[in-house]
Amino acid sequence: MHRLLQRQISRFLNDQGAMPEGLSEFLAAVGDAYESADADRLLIERSLDLMSKELTERNAELRKELAERRHAEAQLEKLLSLLGTTLESTADGILALDKEGRIVRFNQRLVEMWHMPDETLAFWRHAPLVQHLLGQVTNPDAFMENLNYLCLHPEAECYDTFDYIDGRVIERYSLPQPLGVDNVGRVISFRDITARKQAEEALQREKEEQKALIKKLEEAHNQLLQSEKMASIGQLAAGVAHEINNPIGYINSNFNTLGEYVEKLFRVTDAYERTEPALAGESLLDEVRSLKQEADWEYLKQDIRELLRESGEGIGRVKQIVQDLKDFSHVDQVEWQWVDLHKGIDSTLNIVNNEIKYNAEVIKEYGVIPQVECLASQLNQVFMNMLVNASHAIGDGGRGRITIRTGAEDEMVWVEFTDTGKGIPPENLKRIFDPFFTTKPVGKGTGLGLSLSYGIIEKHQGRIEVESEVGKGTTFRLRLPASQGLPETL
């Protein structure tokens, strides 16, 4: 361009014929300078182009970054809104603390749960807040201890429960808030578990009630088994008694006749003996005498009477046992009936005599009592247990006393069994009527005797009283109404 200008200037001046001296050098120099400037301009222009391109690219990048950032911010905002809503919509009270234990965030549920007053809320300072919390829990020391522990152990997780003074039960769960490798704070959630606890307690109570019910059922079942056992023993006894009753009846009757015959025979032989002097010198008499001598006739006569007396006694005892078994079992008399209790006690005594005769002397101090309306076989079971217990309390090898007293007061009849046994320690006294309570070795006692007796006496509208002194002895007193007042039995 500048060369073209230079050439045009030169051509114009040459055409004018007035090309001044040195002008062409000047023009050449100007041309050079112009050229060099042009080259610079080109260079600048090129670098400007380059810069503008870079700027455009950078601008595009910035726009992209900006768009990304806006997107990220929108996402973050969304996330924060989600977290905020989550925080508010949870049923738990949430408290977020920073590393230094300062409150960063909490939700409305927490405010309600802790009954936060406005003035505490206005500041959200640690000390007044903690003070407020401590005033609401039943065990502030434990609560504080937990807070201190969490401050000292930022990495610790913690779970516990505590009680509010208003009766609520709160579950507390705390987790550290990690950011990268650091913990930047912690979040504590509080959950009201009062209803759950109450439900659990109700369930527990229900379970215990069920357990008690099952135990009662088992006891009732066992009592039933025991009374069935007693009833079948009674039946067996009655069966045996019945079977023996007939043969012993005719043995007794024959035996009495036999005794009478023997006496008659003796009267005959006595009469023969009286004829002996008249037969003196007769060889037959010698034979009779030697036979009598051989047989030890005098002793024989005496022993036959003795044998008959003893056997008579034996038969009498068998008859008594049979009668006792019948009285004891009363199997054919399951109805309420009017009985003489003394008879029941006596027949029971005969039955358990074997058990008690070795260690106890039985003293009867019977008073005057009216007949009692009762289930006789069941009362006999009670008497039997009283007597056996008394004998066991005296123990093997010992020699003690069992005194049976009876009496009546107003409309009540009482029967007392006093023993000189080892007595019952006070701590056992309230348990002796419990089913299966026994202090006896396995096999000797089931622990059902007194609980059954209690049930039987209760059924008779009576009661059992007990007095005992360790080392001295025990008295069981049964009190029974003479009448049950049952119209059909009157």
Ligand SMILES: Nc1ncnc2c1ncn2[C@@H]1O[C@H](COP(=O)(O)OP(=O)(O)OP(=O)(O)O)[C@@H](O)[C@H]1O
């Ligand atoms: N007269 C008594 N003297 C001392 N302790 C007694 C007496 N009577 C009962 N007891 C105590 O009461 C407990 C319960 O008596 P209970 O008659 O119910 O059962 P048991 O005699 O042990 O067994 P079971 O009668 O079923 O054979 C006895 O184990 C004993 O410790």
Ligand SMILES: [Mg+2]
């Ligand atoms: Mg017993």
